[in-house]
Amino acid sequence: MEEKLDIITIGESLIELSTDENITTAKSLDKFYGGDTLTSAISALRLGSKVGFISRIGMDCFKDYLLESWQDEGLDISHVKPVQGFNGLYVVSKTEDCKDKEFAFYRKKTAATNLSVEDISTDYIQSCSLLYTTGITQSLSISAREAVKKAFVIAKENNITTAYDPNYTSKIWDSEEAREAFDEIVEYIDIIFLNVKYDSKVVIESESIDNTIKYLWDKGITTVVIKSAIDKGYYVGYQGKIEFIKFVNEDIFDVTGTGDAFNGAVLHGITSGMSPFKAVSLGSIVAGLQVKNLGAIKSIPSKDEVYKIFKGQND
Numbered sequence: 001m002e003e004k005l006d007i008i009t010i011g012e013s014l015i016e017l018s019t020d021e022n023i024t025t026a027k028s029l030d031k032f033y034g035g036d037t038l039t040s041a042i043s044a045l046r047l048g049s050k051v052g053f054i055s056r057i058g059m060d061c062f063k064d065y066l067l068e069s070w071q072d073e074g075l076d077i078s079h080v081k082p083v084q085g086f087n088g089l090y091v092v093s094k095t096e097d098c099k100d101k102e103f104a105f106y107r108k109k110t111a112a113t114n115l116s117v118e119d120i121s122t123d124y125i126q127s128c129s130l131l132y133t134t135g136i137t138q139s140l141s142i143s144a145r146e147a148v149k150k151a152f153v154i155a156k157e158n159n160i161t162t163a164y165d166p167n168y169t170s171k172i173w174d175s176e177e178a179r180e181a182f183d184e185i186v187e188y189i190d191i192i193f194l195n196v197k198y199d200s201k202v203v204i205e206s207e208s209i210d211n212t213i214k215y216l217w218d219k220g221i222t223t224v225v226i227k228s229a230i231d232k233g234y235y236v237g238y239q240g241k242i243e244f245i246k247f248v249n250e251d252i253f254d255v256t257g258t259g260d261a262f263n264g265a266v267l268h269g270i271t272s273g274m275s276p277f278k279a280v281s282l283g284s285i286v287a288g289l290q291v292k293n294l295g296a297i298k299s300i301p302s303k304d305e306v307y308k309i310f311k312g313q314n315d
Contacts, residue, residue: 003127005076006049006271007264010133010151011037012112012140013055014088014105015062018256018295023093023102033066034090034296036136036167039257042297043264043286045074047306049271052076052128054119054151058085058111079124085111094254094294101254105171116143120150129271131155132263135166135203138181139173145181152188161270163191165263166199175202191223191270192216193263200226213237223276225266227259234284238276245280248309249288257296262287265306278314285309 017029038053045051053075057066059082066087070077088107115137125131131151138145155162164185168178182203194200200212213224217237224237233246265286269279285306293299 003076004050005052005128007041007044007130007132007267008052008054008125008128009037009041010054010115010131010148011035011137012088012107012110012115013038013057013066014090014107015066016256016295016297017089017091018298019093020095020294021093022095023091026093029091030295030298031065032295032298033069034257035088036134036165036257036260037132039260039296039300040132040264040267041075042073043261043300044268044271045264046300047265047268047282047286047303049268050076052079052124054079054115054124054147056081056083056111056115056119058083058087060086062087079119079121081119083111083114085109085114087111092254092256092295096253101256103256113141113144115140115147117147117150120147120154122154125151125154125160126158128160130161130163130267132163132267134164135168135178135181136172138184139177145184149184149188152185156188161190162188163193163263163267164189165193165259166203167259168195168198168202178203179205186219186221189219189221191267191276192221192225193259193266194224194226195259196226196228196230209235210242213242223270225276225280227262234280236277236280243277245277245284247288248284249291252291254294254299255291256294257299258287258291260296261290261300281313282306282310285313 016034019026088110090105093102226235262283265283269282289301
């Protein structure tokens with residue numbers, strides 16, 4: 001049996017290049033790393049969770065940087081497999097005087113697209129309390145979808161909590177494919193995160209908060225968390241109750257990876273014994289701090305920063 005972990009995430013890693021200048025005129029770009037499930041993993045890890053990551057990375061010039069960075073963070077990378085190929089990359093630019101950010105990504109035929117059932121170890125899945133992935137991971141390839149389903153089946157057979165975020169974007173795949181991918185694993189999901197503008201509308205085909213939550217409860221999903229930029233907060237459906245929790249901060253600079261950082265914080269809270277309502281309050285603090293700076297993972301706050309605010313809210 002593997003060493004006990006709180007959370008395991010499955011997905012891709014990407015090199016993040018960012019600048020607070022216009023991309024056209026920027027003389028240099030800051031290097032870091034990102035990826036939606038990886039962002040969630042590091043968010044939970046920085047709050048104190050023991051986290052593992054399942055992925056494939058390319059043996060290109062970024063391989064050692066990625067592996068060493070994750071080891072420095074304390075991420076368990078025993079099931080990250082280096083393979084021939086290259087790693088994906090995205091570029092993000094956001095200036096103080098520009099309302100919208102510039103964003104470009106390059107992730108076709110990367111090493112992560114070769115993720116398959118061979119990467120899913122029953123022993124490794126059994127070593128965690130919670131398994132998490134997203135529609136982004138499923139969108140990588142047919143073999144990645146098969147890997148996700150295998151992992152969720154193993155988790156369900158072993159009474160391990162599962163969490164999922166469709167994380168839908170039309171830039172990656174169409175709505176029909178996204179719905180099919182969701183339908184493949186819906187019976188295995190315990191916790192789900194949704195964006196009301198994209199996921200609820202496209203994947204669930206409903207923009208009604210109440211209807212979406214009740215529909216997912218009927219599907220057997222016990223905890224539903226819906227993010228609403230319009231209402232500036234989160235709706236949490238759990239044990240027959242629906243509560244609304246406001247955003248902690250509306251002073252936003254960059255939202256790259258914010259929803260993913262939020263998800264990781266919520267999962268940390270739940271695996272630490274918090275109710276979903278308290279865990280979402282914790283996640284709101286992480287998101288509220290993360291949006292103040294540029295980039296996904298490099299902007300995730302520390303445990304001390306987060307818990308100082310959280311304890312103040314609950315004194």
